[in-house]
Amino acid sequence: MHIPDGFINAGTSLGAAAAAAAGLGVAVRKTSAYLEDRQVPLAGLVAAFVFAVQMLNFPVAGGTSGHLLGGVLAAVLVGPWAGAICVAVVLLVQALFADGGITALGLNVLNMAIIGSFGGYLLFALLRRILPRTSGGLTVAAGVAAGLSVVAAAAAFAIEYAIGGAGGAPIGTVAAAMVGVHTLIGIGEALITGATVGMVLKVRPDLVYGANGLVPEPLLSRQLQTKPAGS
Amino acid sequence: MKSSVKLFVLGGLLVAIALALLVSPFASGNPDGLNKVAIDQGFDDTAEQHALEDGPLAGYGVRGIDNQRASKGLSGLIGVVATFGVGFLLFGALRASRARRPTVDRT
Secondary structure (H helix, E strand, C coil): CCCCCCCCCCHHHHHHHHHHHHHHHHHHHHHHHHHHCCCHHHHHHHHHHHHHHCCCCCCCCCEEECCCCCCCHHHHHCCCCHHHHHHHHHHHHHHHHHHCCCCCCHHHHHHHHHHHHHHHHHEEEEHHHCCCCCCCHHHHHHHHHHHHHHHHHHHHHHHHHHHHHHCCCCCCHHHHHHHHHHHHHHHHHHHHHHHHHHHHHCCCCCHHHHHCCCCCHHHHHHHHHHHHCCC | HHHHHHHHHHHHHHHHHHHHHHHHCCCCCEEEEEHHHHHHCCCCHHHHCCCCCCCCCCCCCCCCCCCCHHHHHHCCCCCCCCHHHHHHHHHHHHHHHHHCCCCCCCC
């Protein structure tokens, strides 16, 4: 899912970079408002874990592989704002590995960090309303939201390709192929996200940001504490 | 509480390092979803060479280490440590920015 330089023209990449920067700006503001001391190493861990698991390409149909994007995983663990920053950090470090283009960084941050964490967390929150308020329900919500976020990122690429794609491939075919293969990759994303969230819920439910309401004590106290006085 | 978070983070880091160092060398080498679509639809050749294509870690390998699996695993280890370092410093700075902010209501 890492777009290399050249696939999308400079204008579209620049537009995406502006949108990604705006999104990250919000993420930075919100994160600095709620982040607790103990969440600092935790958020670093989430970024490092996403980097590691992104290396684990799993095979899907027809000589294709996929890997975790991690936006929803990060968002459920440390919140959508810090989660988006985690994924952006991963994408930045991956430049050292020549993975994902430099001019395409904005596109990749938009598709994987912003759509992945913001959009994915929104889906997760909606799913939590209709699923049982248990750790099982939370795990399923995280998994399904994660899977759908991959399809959303694929659709976002198709839109970006429609606006400024190189090579002249038919838009409809590209969109169908992207969404098709990423539906399969999304199943992997769902399984990995669900398994990881489920495991952390077992070990340290108080460290799961998205467990709000499931383990009310520490999270509620945290969110009340971090609200500025008088609001 | 504090130390047990540290313990959790330490354990998590060990898992991440194990995955990157020991498991990633055995991951699928097939093109990922986007690259496969680009190949099938004939726009993969529009990809430009990455600015760091000749860098010491390009393509998830450590230059100078010939054993492919060792090279990939080690690059993963470096990546995990680097990502944690960058993340830790960045989130630490974000956390500290609130502590310094003079607008906090102290009345």
